[in-house]
Amino acid sequence: MTQVATAPPSTIAPLGGSGGAPSRKPAWRRFLGNKWTIRIASLVIFIGLWEYFGRDLPYVISSPSAIWAAAVENFWPEVWPAFLETLRGLGAGFGLAIVVGVPLGLLMSFSPIVEIALSPYLSALYATPRITLIPVLVLWLGISFEMRVGIVFLSAVFPIMLNTYLGGKEVDQGLLDVGKAFRASGFKIYRSIYLRGSIPYIFAGLHLGLGRGLMGVVVAEIATSAGGIGNLISYYAKYFRIDSMFVAVVVLGLFAVFIAEFLARSNATLNEPWNRRRKKKEGIVERDLPTNAQAE
């Protein structure tokens, strides 16, 4: 699956200034080299080409103007309610995954026996494509809201658990010893050292989990007919309403980009105050992050 949790490329390695050395170049060249000029020009060319070729192929790739018309017509009556439906499933499943995954992950990092017993299953289930479980869930829960919650839960719980577990293992032994030396209570040690120390990891897990949860719910909706935006996409495609289908795809994609950006930003503000030093390790925790481009 995609690792939606990775920061979108634009934030991975800031490209520095927007036009090289500005003092030597004339104004028009600086304008041409500006990143927004290039981005907008690229988008305009892309949309222009799409419009040009799409006019003749309304049932294959449609065209931006038709998509806009479809958006005006269908967004509120059809796309928006389906989107909310998807969000409900995502929210319920993700909440459940947090409630189950974080305590289990912490338990695994506390107790060597639980760790040894469960880690093979955790890594196997973490690696498995969740879509394999959709037919099983359909058998058990039917094509229903619960099935969607179940698939989001299964997609999100393993990344959350794995990262919480790794975070608990990474808690600085020196800090624990200091806490013990100053006779901190068990709760205090838990709250101030364990929880704070592993929050960046837990957060990385939530980040990955939310992306995978979104993926899971859309896969479930497309593979079965459980309603929601995925189902709407396949419904539109079935009746060759490609323009409306693109409306739903774009809404979904913008939502996914928003989630990724939002999480990347809140991650920085949340974790930096007391964990600046840890940033480097974070790249390692999410095993599938591009090494640690951010830490450079």
Add this chain to the structure above:
Amino acid sequence: MSTASTTTRAIRTMNDAAARNKWAQSTAGRWTIRIVTLVVLLVAWEISAADVSRALIAPPSEIFAAAWQQLFVTGTVWGPFFDSMFVLVTGLVAAIAIGLPIGIAMGRWKKVAFALDPYVTFLYCLPHVALVPLMIILLGFGYEFRLGYVILSAVWPVIINTMAGVRAVDRDLIDAGVAYTANERQIIWGIILPAASPFMVAGGRQAFSAAWSGVIVSEITSTLVGIGGQIKLFAIDYLTADMFVPIFFIMIVAVSIQAFAAWAQRKLTPWQVERVSR
């Protein structure tokens, strides 16, 4: 491993028991714990499945029987499996072949990155399965669709890691190249590619796992082909025991792919092990 301080008493007790018990840390202890867990899980499953309808769940004993049947007697699992593997390998190779040049270009030239990053960000974040209906219309239900979907799943980690790797190349190395009048081609082949190779290998590793997911998603959402299609075929007929065979098969392949990719990464870029994998 002397994690003695913990939160609640329960946890402390458990921890102390484990710390006192050196046996739990030894190889023999580890394997005993693992095997006991496995046996407990299987027995619990067997007992709980005994009274439930066969359409809903099958006990492990029947799954083993079905697996034996499918693997060695009728051999029905192998055809779809090799079918899937073919798509996996060709898709992965194509994704790498497409992703590397794009990633290098985006990492090397800022203007290319500015022009392409709206699309890369959007497509990378979008759950790819949302494009399945469109791809079916464009490519049909056959091999082209599955190949296309695998590429769509696997190409982004390659692009993004390559880009990050090219950007992370030490500025001094490139300056030294420029000072010795290396041209752009020599800089890319002689400096950037070797220096960025750990990132590319890391990207390839992620792409491998992503491609396997892509294979399964494309098989389940489109036609009933390959090992993913087997699951759905058995599910439709409520042959639950048979259904679990491809599921476990897919799990085993996924785990092997991860292990193999990690091994290959250690072999290819041994000096990066500390940073990249654990």
